[in-house]
Amino acid sequence: MNRAEILGVHLEGPFISPDMLGTQPPQARKVDRAFLEELLSMAPVRVITFAPEADEADLLLNMARENGIRAQLGHSPCRYEVAERVFRRGASGATHLFNAMSPLHHRAPGLAGAALAHARNAEIIPDLMHVHPGAIHVALRAVPGLYAVTDASRATGAPDGTYPFGEVTAHKCGNGLRLPDGTLAGSCLTMLQAFRNFVEIGLEPAEAVRRCSTIAADYLGLQDRGRIRKGAIADLVVLSPELTLKDVILRGKSING
Numbered sequence: 001m002n003r004a005e006i007l008g009v010h011l012e013g014p015f016i017s018p019d020m021l022g023t024q025p026p027q028a029r030k031v032d033r034a035f036l037e038e039l040l041s042m043a044p045v046r047v048i049t050f051a052p053e054a055d056e057a058d059l060l061l062n063m064a065r066e067n068g069i070r071a072q073l074g075h076s077p078c079r080y081e082v083a084e085r086v087f088r089r090g091a092s093g094a095t096h097l098f099n100a101m102s103p104l105h106h107r108a109p110g111l112a113g114a115a116l117a118h119a120r121n122a123e124i125i126p127d128l129m130h131v132h133p134g135a136i137h138v139a140l141r142a143v144p145g146l147y148a149v150t151d152a153s154r155a156t157g158a159p160d161g162t163y164p165f166g167e168v169t170a171h172k173c174g175n176g177l178r179l180p181d182g183t184l185a186g187s188c189l190t191m192l193q194a195f196r197n198f199v200e201i202g203l204e205p206a207e208a209v210r211r212c213s214t215i216a217a218d219y220l221g222l223q224d225r226g227r228i229r230k231g232a233i234a235d236l237v238v239l240s241p242e243l244t245l246k247d248v249i250l251r252g253k254s255i256n257g
Helices: 031-043 057-066 078-086 110-120 135-143 191-200 205-219
Strands: 009-013 045-050 068-073 120-123 143-147 161-165 168-173 176-178 236-239 244-248
Touching: 009 068, 031 057, 045 057, 057 068, 068 110, 068 205, 078 110, 110 120, 110 135, 120 135, 191 205
Parallel strands: 009 045, 045 068, 120 143
Antiparallel strands: 161 168, 168 176, 236 244
């Protein structure tokens, strides 16, 4: 099998704030047990993002815990105190830290501040457009389990131009993707470029590798992924000293071999 393997689903909605949709369709809704059970029956959900101000936050946390799902906070303009309470009740992470959430201010720390203070894990989009390198370093010092996500869209790898995304369109220029009003709309980042960007802003290559693979695997309980050791699945990339891609190895076999 020389293709990537889907290990599960990140349910990034619909239990989010209608005021922080990003490019999500305008179908945010309250947490509902029956509807959530229906969603969980459709696919192997590993992560759920929800807004911490949701009336039924405890219900979602409990259902996530019962099903071995990581519950993350995101897509919310909530106050620090609201997010802090939900982190203390069991939310384990933050979704694309700093983006689509109430920002950090020294008198109103917001969801971003609560994540920096209380999250054990958090995603970050290291395309150097969604988050300033300085803010990435802040997050690295604050959140032990900070790891890269691409937040990549269907336009990744495609030529520059305008592309439909549900009910909206977005314009791709290089690795950037923006709505007509200039708002960032996901990314066109690859994980290889995320790794390179981590190195560019000062991380040692070994640390960048952890942030692009091992930490995320550990967060999801995947002990046979994201590491090189006996018994682990041999999915690897081989890079040159200049960090150009030389080979991709899937389950121990070169896809170029």
